[in-house]
Amino acid sequence: MLASRFLLRLPVLSQHGICVEARLPRMVSRLPALIGRRNFLLASRGAWNRHTLHIPQRLARSQPLTTSAINADKNKHRRTVDAPIVGYWTLFCASMVFGIIIWGGLTRLTESGLSIVEWKPITGARLPTSEAEWEREFEKYKLYPEYHKVHIGITLDDFKRIYFMEWFHRNIGRLFGVVYLVPAAYFVYKGKVTHAGAAKIGGLGLLLLGQGAMGWYMVASGLEDELRQRPDAVPRVSHYRLTSHLSLAYLLYAGLALYGWSVLRSNHLARGRISSPDALRTLLQKPQIVSFRHRITAATLLVGTTCLSGAMVAGLDAGLIYNEFPTMGLGITPPLSELWNPFYARGDPSAMWRNLTENPATVQLAHRVLAMTTFFTLSALWWKGRRLPLPLSSRMSLHLMYSLAWLQVALGITTLVDFVPIANASAHQANSVLLLASALRLLHTLRPLPRIPL
Known part of the structure; x- marks a missing residue:
């Protein structure tokens, strides 16, 4: 019976272009061993593999898969690199964070950050449209200390301008949340990222949510009624919270940029778009390149x-004092009695350290020292790196970083001596992000080339 069924299928197989003459003697010799078995087609599947013979699916009989076969199939189709679209998406998100940082700086420079006195993540996205709504928002603002000490007697039109600055800053933050979280869920659901990529996306998402919470926590510090009751208090956000808010933004920017570059680099490697990967891998593992990479990390x-x-400096308005360079007043530094003033210890002799973070003169001096140390460090690394056999991408990033370092120093000095004009100060902050990005890019190009499993 089995033999007859087999012979009946020979014409069908021939119609599909399968040459059975060469295989017929071997199969006929094996027929006796198969007689009595209930699954003739399954037994013959090893000899006539349907992928080799191109037998249509309707002629093949399914075989129950064992656990090992299922795991092997999963491993075969497991993603080893994230999809290229994920890299482009994260780099776009990084560019949005860059824009948010710049606009946030403008909001701080125009003293607009305390104009919205309520935290409404959803309903706050709507801008007032009628005069009655604007009047209600204005009356709310009048209840807080900034109106009584900073924007004294401003008109409704003036209030609309500062309100829009803060409203727009919050709404581009909301838009960024949508641009990040919705595609992130889609990419993970569709399996376009690896397990490691999903973990990175989740971590960056948590950082995004923390950034939003820190933003409101920062604004709340400038709305405290104590700022109106104390005659010497200036209504502004806590410079500690401002620095924390900005640090999270920088971390988010750096994480998105590094992740995006890594995804695109892995895809270029997997698709053979990196010429001589073995030679590049060997170059990046040389001791002098490894040592240079460690120095770039520190820089x-x-x-x-x-x-x-x-x-x-921005949080304390420390840029509005000592508007000379390279001197500070009559000398290179202010008098020690001013830098280490007991006033900032608040009556506690053991708290003199507060001068380092709360004394505007000391904070500005510290920023100057850090800025010049950074500049000379980058200059030394540029001088050393230009003599190393760096890849082309690394060499271009090195020159870009050094050029931006010069520009950053020039912008910083002009901002200081011109008493912090908004345009200069904003350009100074924007260039700081670009300088950090160029250093990160250089560091990324010097990373060891990954090995993509096939």
């Missing part, structure tokens, strides 16, 4: 620290 951390020091 990148120094750049980030200097940026955060600038946030302390």
Whole structure:
């Protein structure tokens, strides 16, 4: 019976282009061993593999898969690199964070950050439209100390301008949340990221949510009624919280940029778009390149620290004093009695350390020292790196970083001596992000080339 069924299928197989003459003697010799078995087609599947013979699916009989076969199939189709679209998406998100940082700096420079006195993550996205709504928001603002000490007697039109600055800053933050969280869920659900990629996306998402919470926590510090009751208090957000808010933004920017570059690099490697990967891998593992990479890592951390020091200067309005360079008053530094003033210890002799973070003169001096240390460090690394056999991408990033370092120093000095004009100060902050990005890019190009499993 089995033999007859087999012979009946021979014409069908021939119709599909399968040459059975060469295999017929072997199969006929095996027929006796198969007689009595209930699954003839399954037994013959090893000899006539349907993928080799191109037998249509309707002629094949399914075989129950064992656990090992299922695991092997899963491993075969497991993603080893994230999809390229994920890399482009994260780099776009990084560019949005860059824009949010710049607009946030403008909001701080125009003293607009305390104009919205309520935290409404959903309903707050709507801008007032009628005069009655604007009047209600204005009346709320009048209840808080900034109106009584900073924007004394401003008109409704003036209030609309500062309100829009803060409203727009919050709404581009909301938009960024949508642009990040919705595609992130889609990419993970569709399996376009690896397990490691999903973990990174989740971590960056938590950082995004923390950034939003820190933003409101920062604003709340400037709405405290104590700022109106104390005659010497200036209504502004806590410079500690401002620095924390900005540091989270820098971390988010750096994480998105590094992740996006890594995804695109892995895809270029997997698709053979990197010429001579073995030679490049060997070059990046040379001791002199490894040592240079470690120094760039330290320099990148120094750049980030200097940026955060600038946030302390902005939070204390420390750029409005000692508007000379390179001197500070009559000397290179202010008098020690001013830098280490007991006033900032608040009556506690053991708290003199507060001068380092709350004394505007000391904070500005610290920022100057950090800025010049960063500049000379990057200059030394540029001088050393230009003589190393760096890859082309690394060499371009090195020159870009050094050029931005010069520009950052020039912008910082002009901002200081011109008493912090908004345009200069904003450009100074924007260039600090670009300088950090160039250092991160250089560091990324010097990372060891990954090995993509096939």
